[in-house]
Amino acid sequence: MQDFKKQFKKGVIELTILRLLYEQDQYGYSIIQQISKRSDNYIEIKDGTLYPILYRLEDNKFIENYWKTDIGSRSKPRKYYKITIAGRLRYEEMLKDYLEINEGIKKILKS
Amino acid sequence: MQDFKKQFKKGVIELTILRLLYEQDQYGYSIIQQISKRSDNYIEIKDGTLYPILYRLEDNKFIENYWKTDIGSRSKPRKYYKITIAGRLRYEEMLKDYLEINEGIKKILKS
DNA sequence: CAATATACCTTGTAATACAAAGTATAAAAT
């Protein structure tokens, strides 16, 4: 209760994840940082929120993963995610619905 | 699954209800119609969704109800809802958070 | 070497829109 943002985020986090992966492959932790950064800290998500979404998207074949050790100092590999064709379609569909709801709200809030 | 709109609506329905009651007292069924109409049918809500929200808002003292029989032909009274001072504050707070999330999403989706 | 950040994972919980049922009256259609 009182945490409106938590409710307003429902659905949109998946949308933003797909969007970021649409642009380029990324590992989980990076997605969290990107969402903060690109939204000017208006949207923050927890790792306990992100990973289950990634697994769900993977189960539904919207994304797929591969381990990659980045060149440079660090030795530990990171789990990268890549969006699939189906994932791109999913993103387009979600975006359409999001924009519609958004448009509807805007109309109600102004007058 | 596949029903994105249902998720995107989370939280915003309460926001729109408070907004409509902010403008003027209304009975439940009227709110459903107003939301459809003012959003150009982009947002539709079910009666089974609306009423529980109204009861919740009432429990939290954000709105209050009174029965009123409208002048004219119909005899059956309708249950009108009125926003309270606390409800107005609630609306302002929710709106602020909604706009922030919205701004964040916008930033992520463009680039 | 201690503390913090990075990176990933899991279980349980609270919140919410809706489906699907119900009751009852008013208006419209046949």
Place this chain on the structure above:
DNA sequence: ATTTTATACTTTGTATTACAAGGTATATTG
């Protein structure tokens, strides 16, 4: 007149989702 549809309100159960709160392990910084 009678059937159908719309109005108006109510309730129970369900699916989804973000997060809290715990965990493991490595890398970096003070």
